[in-house]
Amino acid sequence: MSAEVRRAGDRFVTPGDGVVSRHSFSFGPHYDPGNVGFGLLVVANDDVARPHGGYPVHPHRDVEIVTWVLSGALAHEDTAGHGGSLLPGVVQRMSAGRGVRHSELATGAGARFVQMWVPPGAPGADPSYGQADVTADLAGGGLVPVVSGLRRHAGDVAVGLGQPAAALHVARLRPGDAVTLPSAPFVHVYVTRGAADVETAGRLDEGDAVRFTDEGGRTVTARGAAELLVWEMHASN
Template sequence: MIIERPSSARGHVRTDWLDSRHTFSFGGYYDPAWMGFGPLRVINEDRVDAGAGFPPHRHANMEILSYVISGGLAHKDSSGGGGLIGPGELQWMSAGHGVEHSEYNGSPTQPVHFLQIWIQPSRLNHEPAYAQRAAVAADARGWTLLAAPDGRNGSVPLRQDAIVRDVRLDQGESAEHVLDPARLYWLQVVQGTVSANGRELQAGDALGFQDESGPLRLHGGGQGRADVLLFDLGH
C-alpha cells in the first residue's frame, strides 16, 4: 500500500512569528487519520521569524530531530546539549526521562526554515542525550546515512529501530532503494521536485509505503537541486 500525503493537505498553524505545516497531528492541529506512521510521530515544517523561537519547555520519551533547511537554529537543553545548527545539519535530542530545551532563530535579521521530527523510542526513560551531525557534503551523490540505531558511519544514534537517509538529486540524476515488505518507509521531499516510481512530488509532499517490495526509484526534476529524506522504520 502506498499512502499519499500532499503538502497542501497538511495541517497549518500561523502565529505572529511562526509558520508551521504539520504532516501529522500536533498541538492545535488534530486529525485522527494522521496520528503518525509506525514510530514516526511528527514532521513539522517550521519557519521562524528573526529573533523568535520556542522558549524553554519540557519533553520526555521522544527522539527529536531538527533538520535545518536554511538559516540557523540555536538549541539549548538541560542535559548540557546546545549549539547553532546550520543548513543541512541534523540535531538529535533524546528526551529520555525528561529534558527542558529551547529552540530559537539564531539570526536577528533572517528567518530560519527547518523540519522538526519526532520518533517514539523503543524503550522509556533513557538518560537524555544530544548529538549533532554535520551537513551532507555539497558534492555528495547517492544516499547519505543521517541517523541509525547504532550511530554507524557518523550518523546520530536513534533509540529506535529507525534509519534516516538523505539524497540530493539534480535534474536528471537518480537514486534507488530496495523496499523490504517487512518494514515501513516514509519518503519526505524537503526541497525541489522529484518523481518516485512515476509519481511527481514537490517540496512538502510525502509518500508512505506499507507492505511494499521492490525498488523505489527517484529521479530529480525541475531547476533546483532536490533534497529528499527516507525514513526506514520497524513496525
C-alpha cells in the first residue's frame, strides 16, 4: 500500500516546434529508469500548443491514445479516415492497432491538452477511433468514467477502450465537493485545474499527481473549483 506524489515542477519538459510538452514519465530524450510508467499508463503529457502547433503527421502502432483538451481547440486527422475537432469536454480515443499515422494540431488561439497512452489488450487489431462530448455528464460533480475497457462499464461509457483492464474517469468539482477514488491495484490522479486535498497524500495543486498502489479507495475534496483525471488500472505492464 503506497501513495507517491509527483509535483508539477518535477516533470520532464520538452520545448518543441510550436508545442511545449510536460511529461509524467520518461519520454523522448528524457529517461529515468525508475519512472517509465505506472500500472498500464506509460504516457501522460500535458501539452501547450501555439496556433497551428502540435504534432504533424506521425506513426503509431499498438497503443491506445486518449486525448483530453483543457483549453482551446485541437484538430485530429488520421490515415484510417477519422477526423474531428476536440474542445474542452470532448474526450477522444485513438486505437493505433496494427499501424496508423495521425496529426493533432491546435486551431484558433492554440490549445492545452493532456495525452495519455496505455497498451492495447491485444496487438495487431484494426485501427479505430472514438470521441464524445461528456460535458453534460460532468455537470453533476461526480467521478465519471469517460473512456473504459472494463467489463462493468460495457454499454455505459462514452468511449470504449481497447484495454480491458483500464478506465479513465474525470471529475469537475465545485469548492468543497468530494469524490471517492476507484478501488484498484493502480490509481493515478492528475489535477488539471485548481487544488484538492487527497486522503493520505495531502494537498495537490494544478499539475500535481499522485500514484496509489493498493486496493483501497481514497477521498478527494476540492479546495476550490477543480478538475481531476483519474486512471483506474487492474494490471501493469
